Amino acid sequence: MALIVQKYGGSSVADAESIKRVAKRIVDTRRAGHDVVVAVSAMGDTTDELLELAHDVAPIPAPRELDMLLSSGERISMALLAMTIHSMGFEARSFTGSQAGMITDSHHGKARIVDVTPVRLREALDEGAIVIVAGFQGFNRDTRDITTLGRGGSDTTAVALAAALNADVCEIYSDVDGIFTADPRVIPRARKLDRISSEEMLELAANGAKVLYIRAVEYARRHGVLIHARSTFSSAEGTYVLGEGMQAPRPSEGEAMEEPIVAGVATDLSQAKITVAGVPDVPGKAAEIFKIVAKSGANVDMIVQNVSAASTGRTDISFTLPKADASSAIKALAAEQSDVGFENLLHDDQIGKLSVVGAGMRTHSGVSAILFEALSAGGINIEMISTSEIRISVVLRGSDLAEAARTVHSAYGLDSEIEAIVHAGTGR
Numbered sequence: 001m002a003l004i005v006q007k008y009g010g011s012s013v014a015d016a017e018s019i020k021r022v023a024k025r026i027v028d029t030r031r032a033g034h035d036v037v038v039a040v041s042a043m044g045d046t047t048d049e050l051l052e053l054a055h056d057v058a059p060i061p062a063p064r065e066l067d068m069l070l071s072s073g074e075r076i077s078m079a080l081l082a083m084t085i086h087s088m089g090f091e092a093r094s095f096t097g098s099q100a101g102m103i104t105d106s107h108h109g110k111a112r113i114v115d116v117t118p119v120r121l122r123e124a125l126d127e128g129a130i131v132i133v134a135g136f137q138g139f140n141r142d143t144r145d146i147t148t149l150g151r152g153g154s155d156t157t158a159v160a161l162a163a164a165l166n167a168d169v170c171e172i173y174s175d176v177d178g179i180f181t182a183d184p185r186v187i188p189r190a191r192k193l194d195r196i197s198s199e200e201m202l203e204l205a206a207n208g209a210k211v212l213y214i215r216a217v218e219y220a221r222r223h224g225v226l227i228h229a230r231s232t233f234s235s236a237e238g239t240y241v242l243g244e245g246m247q248a249p250r251p252s253e254g255e256a257m258e259e260p261i262v263a264g265v266a267t268d269l270s271q272a273k274i275t276v277a278g279v280p281d282v283p284g285k286a287a288e289i290f291k292i293v294a295k296s297g298a299n300v301d302m303i304v305q306n307v308s309a310a311s312t313g314r315t316d317i318s319f320t321l322p323k324a325d326a327s328s329a330i331k332a333l334a335a336e337q338s339d340v341g342f343e344n345l346l347h348d349d350q351i352g353k354l355s356v357v358g359a360g361m362r363t364h365s366g367v368s369a370i371l372f373e374a375l376s377a378g379g380i381n382i383e384m385i386s387t388s389e390i391r392i393s394v395v396l397r398g399s400d401l402a403e404a405a406r407t408v409h410s411a412y413g414l415d416s417e418i419e420a421i422v423h424a425g426t427g428r
């Protein structure tokens, strides 16, 4: 008998039918003799709808009230799920984040979990109940207010519960069969992975993969939680996300096969590029520029500085950042133009970023050559390049991104024989 934490995303509990399907799955797990703790998201697009409502009544809703409002989405789904389970003849009890002992810092809208004290959950489990917890929310002890963990935060709730309760596995259910070598909506030939290391998963998530929420993967890695990402629509094994020294419960077929060098390809259309043109090529200019950008609150990703033209002694510095941060960064830079002494600013929000991730890059050479050859054969121009120990990223025209991703995916031999099945459509 194991303790299993299961997380169901919004698309898995979008309506009464779906809630019944999920309830059946939970009850089946209970019938198999396991203790079950469930973290549940708000139904379908509830969170988006609540956000929209908030902005209809107030241009800038108060963060405290916004968390009050958004946290109600998960209260609806948790109560409905518990009722459904009752009607199937099983004992279930739902708990809000604060009842579940999900203690966070006071940062409304993006709170971090600082402690989990699941006293009431333990009691309920001891009494034989199935435990349902509202995802995405917590409670701050100092302000005594309800907080939310940021969009997609129910994954983190599930992982934090799994860590605090010392669960055997944290199953994260969505409408896709697991973690794929690429987003199946972009690359239909993407292949489901049986397992992936948490460090590879983190790189993929940080570079645009949306199947798991990055904070949840970080939390799992820090606390040694085994994640199993799988589909609500099938009972097939999904993908195990393995931290250091972790083993998947059942060795998969093809175990003898050598680990692939590349685990996956991620695409990201959410970034913009800013070029600071005609920067005097003297010490201290990059420091000045990025101090200004940092003060504007922007999160810089890639940076490229060109060789300066001998005739002018000036150079161009380009960097990428989230599209949403671009206008404030540009405003901040423009205000200091004469102090820094650059010539002008270019803003480009039509870029796409393609990343190839694989732990095998540490020990294999020629991995980047395959990427560049594939792009060259496809006639796709590269604008920026950056690498980490286990990742190569390139910036391209956004309109080239999907085609580039398909070409690169197949160049690394990742294409599967069959097209991936995407059941409902959001991947959450």
Ligand code: ASP
Pocket (backbone or CB within 6 Å): 009, 010, 041, 042, 047, 048, 073, 135, 136, 150, 151, 152, 153, 154, 155
């Ligand atoms: N309901 C929240 C959201 O849509 C949390 C979640 O789904 O994980 O972001």
Ligand code: MG
Pocket (backbone or CB within 6 Å): 009, 010, 041, 042, 044, 047, 152, 428
């Ligand atoms: Mg949601």
